[in-house]
Amino acid sequence: MGLDVVRVGLAERSYDIHIGTGTLPRIGELCREVSLKGQAAVITNPTVGSLYLQTVQESLQGAGYQVTVITIPDGEEYKCSATLESIYDDLLGAGLHRGAFIVALGGGVVGDIAGYAAATFLRGIPFVQVPTTLLAQVDSSVGGKTGINHPRGKNLIGAFYQPRLVLIDLLTLDTLPRREYLCGLAEALKYGIVLERELFDYISAATDAITAVDKDVLLHVVSACCRIKAAVVERDEREGGLRAVLNYGHTIGHAVETLTEYRRYKHGEAVAIGMAHIARLSRLLGLASGEETDRIVALMKKLGFELNLPAFPLDAFVEAIGHDKKKGDDGVTFIFNRGIGDFAMEKVTDVRGLLAELERDGASREPGE
Ligand code: NAD
Ligand code: GLY
Numbered sequence: 554m555g556l557d558v559v560r561v562g563l564a565e566r567s568y569d570i571h572i573g574t575g576t577l578p579r580i581g582e583l584c585r586e587v588s589l590k591g592q593a594a595v596i597t598n599p600t601v602g603s604l605y606l607q608t609v610q611e612s613l614q615g616a617g618y619q620v621t622v623i624t625i626p627d628g629e630e631y632k633c634s635a636t637l638e639s640i641y642d643d644l645l646g647a648g649l650h651r652g653a654f655i656v657a658l659g660g661g662v663v664g665d666i667a668g669y670a671a672a673t674f675l676r677g678i679p680f681v682q683v684p685t686t687l688l689a690q691v692d693s694s695v696g697g698k699t700g701i702n703h704p705r706g707k708n709l710i711g712a713f714y715q716p717r718l719v720l721i722d723l724l725t726l727d728t729l730p731r732r733e734y735l736c737g738l739a740e741a742l743k744y745g746i747v748l749e750r751e752l753f754d755y756i757s758a759a760t761d762a763i764t765a766v767d768k769d770v771l772l773h774v775v776s777a778c779c780r781i782k783a784a785v786v787e788r789d790e791r792e793g794g795l796r797a798v799l800n801y802g803h804t805i806g807h808a809v810e811t812l813t814e815y816r817r818y819k820h821g822e823a824v825a826i827g828m829a830h831i832a833r834l835s836r837l838l839g840l841a842s843g844e845e846t847d848r849i850v851a852l853m854k855k856l857g858f859e860l861n862l863p864a865f866p867l868d869a870f871v872e873a874i875g876h877d878k879k880k881g882d883d884g885v886t887f888i889f890n891r892g893i894g895d896f897a898m899e900k901v902t903d904v905r906g907l908l909a910e911l912e913r914d915g916a917s918r919e920p921g922e
Contacts, residue, residue: 555769557776561695561783563715563790570695570719570779574768577608577722580656580683581616587717589679591652593618594644596667598627601659601685604728609658609683621647625666629815632662632702634710640670654679654717660686660733661693665711668699672714682716685725687737688821691744691778692799694719696786713791721775723768736821738763738856739802741774743828744781746849747801750894752777757848760855798896801888802828805862808873812865822859829853829860830911835889835897837910845893867912871905 556573571583584593593613597606602624613620623643625636644653657667657680664682671680684694700711726734745753755773756763762770782799789795806827810818818826829850836846853860865873874885884900887907891897901907 555772557772559776559779559783561715562787566697566715568716568718570721570783572690572721572723572772572776572779574723574772576720577605577683577725578612580609580681580720581612581614581618583718583720584613584618584654584656584681585616589654589681589717591618591654592621592647592649593654593656594621594623594647594649595656595658596623596625596640596663596670597658598625598663600627601663605658605683605685605725609656613656621649625663627662629662629702632666634701634703636666637670637701640666641674644670644674649674649678651675651678654681656681656683657694657716658683658685659689660684661689664689664694665699665708666701668697668714668716669701669711672699672712677714679717680714682719684719684721686729687726687734687775688740689737690721690723690726690775691737692740692782694721695779695782696796697790719779721779723771723775726766726771732819732822734766735825735857736819739821739825739828739853739858741778742853742856743799743801743824744778746828746832746890746893747798747888747896748781748785748894749777750892752781753849753852753893757852760852763856794898797886797898798888800886801890801896802826802831804874804885804887805830808865808870809863811873812869813863825853825858826860826862829858830862831887832890833914834887834907834911835891837914838889840889840891840897842892845890849890849893862911867905867908870908874904874908 559570561568610620655671657664671678682694684690697713697715699714700708703709759770802824806824809823809826832846832849835841884902887901889897
């Protein structure tokens with residue numbers, strides 16, 4: 554079985570992403586390699602902890618670290634200030650000082666809040682990401698966005714704070730529920746559609762293996778996603794421009810989540826709907842051909858995504874998009890696909906007009922039909 558290392562080159566904040574199967578027992582040794590010292594605080598949740606904590610804990614202890622375990626409740630609703638406070642309490646209670654470090658063991662929720670705790674505790678202590686969902690492996694553990702939700706919106710409080718290393722064990726995907734796996738696939742596909750046609754073609758040719766969670770194929774896919782995301786983050790760490798390309802499908806996706814009150818869809822499912830419909834818009838705007846759009850939609854369907862856009866009233870849809878965090882004063886930035894493997898970033902002032910295009914084209918029918 555292969556092992557890949559992807560470097561995120563950010564001068565003194567550079568780090569490696571280690572990707573392979575059965576890599577979890579190496580966490581202690583890898584922390585030593587990057588010169589982490591002192592006490593380790595592993596932050597996880599009961600779901601992931603019951604599966605993988607023992608391996609991580611034993612490896613860290615085997616490498617000579619004293620380990621404190623902090624377990625937070627499972628769920629997006631716990632990515633909040635109350636949980637953050639409880640983490641600070643536990644870190645202080647365990648006597649952690651500035652020489653210590655945090656290990657985030659879990660999906661994007663654990664990674665985001667543990668990373669933000671690391672960024673802020675005693676004005677910043679090092680942290681390590683051990684992502685266990687596909688979404689966290691291809692997206693959230695890489696690039697240093699950390700944070701929590703606020704009652705007024707998701708991810709409104711946070712910091713850019715890079716980890717010291719990321720360790721990905723593809724075996725953890727064997728226990729991931731199928732819905733969560735698909736959510737990660739949506740983000741993986743995103744890189745192919747707007748940034749690298751080779752990845753799109755590779756995924757297209759490997760759908761059966763991907764559905765079967767084949768580790769050789771996933772090693773290729775996850776490594777490619779990390780390499781592509783690293784290249785974007787290296788050029789635009791703090792989202793001054795280019796990094797916004799990673800929001801492909803997310804502007805419509807966020808509106809879908811908002812209008813269904815975060816109950817009906819998981820984030821990745823809403824993003825998948827957003828991607829399919831922004832692909833349709835890209836065709837309507839002449840940026841992609843009908844054939845390319847059909848390929849995108851057909852691949853998403855084959856992977857098992859449900860792509861119907863609920864028939865929201867146009868006013869509510871426009872309003873929900875207008876509230877997207879990425880909205881500037883003079884419009885909403887949309888990412889379109891230019892064919893497959895490239896993108897166009899456009900500030901749209903007439904959001905109503907754009908969405909009306911979708912309606913005229915038959916918003917309620919499935920894309921590609
Ligand atoms: P999640 O962390 O809630 O994990 C999904 C579910 O899977 C949880 O119930 C979790 O306990 C469980 N789980 C995790 N690993 C498992 C495993 N190996 N086996 C079985 N169950 C497992 O969700 P997510 O999709 O990983 O992350 C979503 C979060 O990531 C959101 O809060 C989102 O805002 C954030 N995010 C951050 C970035 C970033 O750049 N920082 C990017 C994208 C998303
Ligand atoms: N997931 C978007 C980003 O990391 O910028």
